[in-house]
Amino acid sequence: MRNYLKHYINGEWVESTGSDVEEVINPATEEVIGKISIGTKEDLDKAVKAAREAFPSFSTMPKDERVKMLERIAEEYEKRKEDIIETITDELGSPLAVSEKVHYMMGYNHFSQAAESLKEFSFIEDMGGHTRVKESVGVSGLITPWNFPTNQTSTKIASAFAAGSPVILKPAEVTPFAAIILAEIFEAAGVPKGVFNLVNGKGDVIGDGISSHPDIDFVSFTGSGRVGKKIMQNASETIKNVALELGGKSPLVVLEDADIEQAARTAVNHIATNTGQVCSAATRILVPNSMKEAFEEAVLKVLPEFSVGNPREDNQVGPLISKKQWDTVQSYIEKGVEEGATLLSGGTGKPEGLDKGYYTKLTVFSDVTNDMTIAEEEIFGPVMSILTYEDLDDAIKISNDTEYGLAGYVVGEDKKALRKVATSIRAGRIKVNDAEADFAAPFGGFKQSGIGREWGDHGIEEYLETKTILGYPS
């Protein structure tokens, strides 16, 4: 049982000022795996005070010391590898291999990438007529979701530390334990007191408190559009800087000359990875009219390669995070059927033999049109929609006919067509033919997918203000 009834404030584990606790459930077993304290506004105030006090010295800490600090964090993070993997599997339900290759590695890469980006980063530049100085934005409040417990937290924290901004983190209440390990890692790495503060609690108390706190200068949020809008409204009261990474409904354009089986595997992989609980997942698969049947056949052939089941056994897909998420996904599947899409595979209910745990079937719809609910809304579950297109212009039009713009994908051979699709999709990150991840590359959304960019040097920029000095004596 993991009972963490304390917050980490000013370099110490402190009792909550409130008495509320919340149970954390393992979504694969539906069993309680631990408890956390539900923080109060008073706890948040203490954390903000500690961060403010840490600000003058941390924001002026020499760059090479900050680089070393990030490198020490990466080393300490590696030492906790097994614990991180096990914890994420228990709180999120991701298969052990996914917890290692995706969750553990993403956290590690953000800390080591931030150290590398910081080495190259210039905080003062002589521009001829003026000198441009980049300074820490101040104290940052970080609000994170549950779907990537180390990735979402680490990218924000690593960038903030690189920029010299002390932080207050409020992780999602359903996956709090990975963040507790991070606090222990920062302590072991000698992060100065007050630079990292962790307050567990509810979104409408601690999250709301962060976004409206007069002593917090910047809020970085990842989560739903609904909450993102509230955060922006709250932040407007004190003209706080905000970075928002919200949802997506990303297209995958399959070109006519694509390897059909490979394209089908890519498409299934998108709904299988993290049980489809990925904001940048491709969930609208656009195939040429002429390829429709062959593609559907290929998807059906590939699907059995992905087994849904116990994340501690050799399965590729675990459960959804919660009963609430399970219900949401079921209702989207029902809507898909109601609105006339063809259910090619999966459907509502639990996969055979998996009665306990929030498991759902990998579900594929074809004959989907872009105005159906399953093509318009982010489902956050393993549901694929196959749509068809006439020609490339049509594919691009359908791709962009969405309020979102987080990511886009294209697979095929013809370089001209690949370039056309990649440059025409209105989204923050485009991937051509399953290209490898690059942690130096900016990540963030166009349109209602958000504001700002994380990862690498762009991530560091988020936590900086630009100052112009005229007549700086050199």
Ligand code: ADP
């Ligand atoms: P998800 O659907 O991915 O859980 P949410 O947007 O609901 O996304 O939650 C993401 C994070 O935002 C969580 O840490 C949650 O506690 C927090 N949150 C929820 N409501 C609010 C709010 N009103 N203000 C600020 N943060 C909130």
